[in-house]
Amino acid sequence: MILPSLLLAMFIIGYPIIDLAWTSLQQVSRFGQLRGFNGFDNFAEVFGDPLFYDSLWRTLIWTVAVVGGALLISLPVAMMLNDEFFGRGVARVIIMLPWAISLTMTAVVWRWGLNGRAGLLNASLMDLGIIAEPIEWLATAPLAFTAEILIGILVSVPFTTTIFLGGLSSLPQDAYEAAMVDGAGWWGRFRYITLPLMKPFINIAIVLNVIYVFNSLPIIWVMTEGGPANGTDILVTYLYKLAFRFGQLGKASAISLIMFGVLFAFTILYVILVMRAEKEEGVKEEVSASVEG
């Protein structure tokens, strides 16, 4: 019964991996013809390319900043959404909205919203008297990259909040009641109950987000296409350019393979974390069962 699904996955996901590995060891023409093995020349070329290191460095900044920002915003948001207040349903729908919209569309709209001449962000900031002249947000790399990171955070918040909401709803209420009886304040409850108990969920959110963000092409591609002057390129956009603009297929497949290795490492990390979280949960259940018994 699992065979049909296995076959399709093998065909669509397994085959390209093998093909990439095969290609990365060969000399490839612009048009994708394989011209015989050249050992690890492609990899050597990648590791000798300053643009590769620049993109790698920016990928690191991009991933750490977006994942970190998303976590810092999502935890308090999830805690508020898990509590009762008027309009919670509306707040939940609004917070989840960016998830419903494709990254492409979000990026297209922001590209226009950040337009240096007529962008409505400039309009808003000028109306509020914060700036006097319109700012060209996407014309210089540092500013554009910062804007892209902030948008990356914004679109990662809904998913992260969802994981945290799932975690928060599973926390034992009696622990809080006991802490209140003992006179623990808000910060004490957060520091000594919520945070430790949420740790497995935070770990999972970190790993999953790292995987998604590390791989995310649309925001940067749509807003700046890695420009100006490769100044906002991360690995995925650099890879895409090499493969489909510059026709350097051997080099591109070498980068794909390197990224595949990184992703694989993170996947294994994820499996370990999930297994540990399950074990902890098992322990928790056993403890509560023995207390009740």
Place this chain on the structure above:
Amino acid sequence: MSKVKKTIVYWLLLLPLVVVILFPFGVMFVTAVRPRAELFVYPPRWTFSEFRWDNFVDMWVKTNFGGALINSLYVSVASTALALVLSIPAAYALSRYRFGGKGLYRNFLLVTQMMSPIVLVLGLFRLMVQFGLVNNLNSLVLTYAAFNMAFTIWMLQSYFNTIPRELEEAAWMDGANHFVSMTRIFLPLAVPAMVVTGLFTFINSWNEFVLALTMIRNQDQYTLPVQIFSQVAGRYQVEWHHVMAGTVLATVPVAIVFSWLQRFLIKGMALGAVK
């Protein structure tokens, strides 16, 4: 803290985030109905002289929005159907039977879930070239189905686990075989789960960009995200009012469905995806 006080504090804290989330929606609507002559005014401003609803009609005709819409619908419906047809038996097996290699199969699914299309995009492109499927929407149907399967199998399995076995066992007692118990007893009960899972797959396919950008080179075969991107990228003059009218039409229906669905996702996450 009383509930009223909490409401005020929470909304104040959430306000900056809410504003930033709603900002692009504001940009979208305000630009979509703005007369073309008022796109680039100085100083830039939110207000405009009149609602130009004709923008939507113009956009539809000039940018071949209808064609892209049909392409997107075809790809999303077909890939969702394919993913479900392949996932339902697999999820049923995972939920009901023990078999050798079950753990291995689960881990394999996990790895496919983690592999993003972008890492494989070059390999996938070469694969589709070999099969002559470049510029063919079916290349997207196959790849979307494959990349969504891990998620659909997971979701379905966690819902299938909540359907009591006793119902099927009772049917076997009455002399029904496994096939009959599955099609007559089990599947009707699983319809809601299939609908929810299917809708998520649909939205994922609807929103996908990288593969569509790579596989489809011919303008007539563009899906919506690529069609809208192509109006923005590499053009000296962008008809922003058309672009924004297009994004409104392409995103708002999906956003409404998603808003209704998101509570199932939270439930599904709590049930299974995190485990």
